[in-house]
Amino acid sequence: MAVAALSLLTAVPAAAAPRDPSPVAQTQAFAEPADADDPAIWVHPGDPSRSVVLGTLKEGGLAAFDLDARTLQLVPTGPGGRFNNVDVVGDLAVVSDRGRDRVRVFRIDAAGSAAGAHVLRDVTDPAAAPVFSASESEVDDQRTAYGLAAGRDPVSGIRWVTVTRRHETRVALLRLVDQPDGTVGTAPLATIDLPSSFRLPDGTTWSPCEEPGEGPQLEGSVLDGRVLYAAQEDVGIWRIPLTPAGFGRPALVDRVRSYGVPQRWDADAEECVADGPDPGFGGKWLTADAEGLAMAGSTLFASSQGDSRFVVYGPRTRDLRIVAGRGTDSVEHSDGSAITTASLGRRFPRGLLVVHDGERAGDVPATGFAFVRLEAVIPR
Template identity: 55%
Template sequence: MRVTRVLAVVLATGAVLSVAVAPASADLPGVRATYETASNYDDEEGGDADADDPAIWVNPARPGASVVLGTLKNGGLTVVDLKGRQLQHIATPDGGRFNNVDIVVGARIGGRKLDLAVVSDRGLDRLRIYAIDPRGAAAGAHVLTDITTATPPRVFSATEEEIEEQRTAYGVAVRPDPAGGAPWVVASRRHETRVGLFRLAADGTGRITYRAVDSVDLPATFAVDGGTWTPCAEPGERPQVEGMVVDGDVVYAAQEDVGIWRIPLRSGLGRPELVQRVREFGRPAVYDEATEECVFTGPESPSAGKHLSADAEGLTVAHTRFGKVLLASSQGDSTFAAFTPTRAGLAYRAGFTVADGVVDGVQHSDGAAVTTKPLGPDFPHGLLVVHDGENTPSDRADTNFKLVRWERVESVIR
């Protein structure tokens, strides 16, 4: 739920005055994408395809044959080459809705060593597991093979009937096992604050299942400015997490209307710590049923953050020449923020936009993925892939993914 992009000033009479606010992106440098994927149309003719979250698989033998995966919600899963051209399309199971995707390489499960893609199916509250062909783009329409167990367990719902409420598997991030065993999967629950930990396992038939290991519930109400504050949302919804990334023994989780949490991750989930807040943190707002949006009813809070506008979305970690950098999508103002992870939290480095160039720029981005490994002549220093929530020009609901040379990003955040 995005808060409307207005400043609401409470007058002495109790009335609410709304005035336009200049976007933060106006003061930030822009980088330009080199390629983009095809349009995805969120209508019946387009198969209700709505791009959301990307992941990058790096081909160690032929980096130029690396591939990008992208979830398309009801439209399934797409696999593209480094020019954004589709190689493979995977439809959802009946009733499925693919939300997020992450990749793990060299996973040892059931006596095999595999590179895997893990997808959250929020429509059915399951995880889907795909083996990645080591040929990468050279495998053409056979890059991914579904190796999910025949009867995958529900991720969060207690019954099949409960799935109809769609408080289901949402965000997803994968952690390789430090001891060389089966990977761990972190999944968030839609419209709830819960983050769960799961572990992949062989099912005895050559396919892969998973089991629940641990969970943690983030707060839904916060002590702010001498009182309490609950993020505004549609009635019955709680402040959910979607964007997540694993960095060693830590998972960073973006609670959309709150900020970024750092959660210790070993054989279980540790105590969460809020390390970055959105600009709207602590600001009173009410839900307007007529517009189906939240409207501010009070001033900004002194406790608010400075670098992210709700929703806080896609998170990804770049391993650069000057250390690790966490990139976060600031969906509310269509910008990206770069942070240096420190013991104290996240130190802000810089912000940027993906601006119009050879292809159009990026607005209201959800997911993001990055690698700083060389990927051939088009991406000699690495690749950043981001979701574009408003692909243009188009007269339909149109989304896709943009492919950006890493050195262009590095030049504005180093």
């Protein structure tokens, strides 16, 4: 598979790079099994200062926070559930339930965004089918719904959802369906299988090293109109055109630094180890895993999870860390991110970036979400 150039990418001179930003707020810390993972932002249609940040907590369910990062509501997963990724389309929060291989849907109540009130109501169609599995016994194998992005087709207006599959390279395209009883289900539109092996410039073929039986999966993803950007963790970032009929031709627009590096699975160490010299075919910006993606206009924001940095792809591409601030932690090993460019009032007048923090400081291992002023990351 040839690697396409992302035409927006040019390096920003070091002297012109803004300082690494710090969070201005962070949520409470969450410990397993309530392990924070992926955020989304819902902008209140009448009063943006009452907008809500959502965050998945895996077995802990789905959390809603106000703009001061205070917890408004915790919604449990229900039996067998494990919430992985979340996104927002209109007044709906859409979640990938990795435990049950379903898309779960929650209605967001604008009147409930006042502190202490309920914001989320589960409106998932109880008859919703698994996204990938043919049976409940196959669900138990946990090659299930993983990464998720939601949006509205700018041409047809349909609300659609893309879902990646755990331990596989498959991506599904679904549409949301309103049921007569007020619940919301999904209908499949198409699937695509991205590569698991790659032809290198020297004529050899390379596959990323994975645990035996697993493929190079995708998770972090974002919809930009009729384009899906999806991060394949050990490979790089894909740009995939969409129509209601399905997927267009995918292009790999950036690669992780370890792209093309020979590795093998060491059963004793239970990890991949080097198995030859680096041929130099990797990218400049991303250290595997390539993770959470978010968009701000034409700027793509990506998590370089392996070195706890972020990449801002735009007219002058650069990378950064989110460092500790006054009363807030630095951000490490981030899985997911979300951006709004809307003015959200006094605290976030030029927009908001929310990122997952995979290593919250403290005596007990914990995770959380960090809130950053958007202009500190993407200056206007």
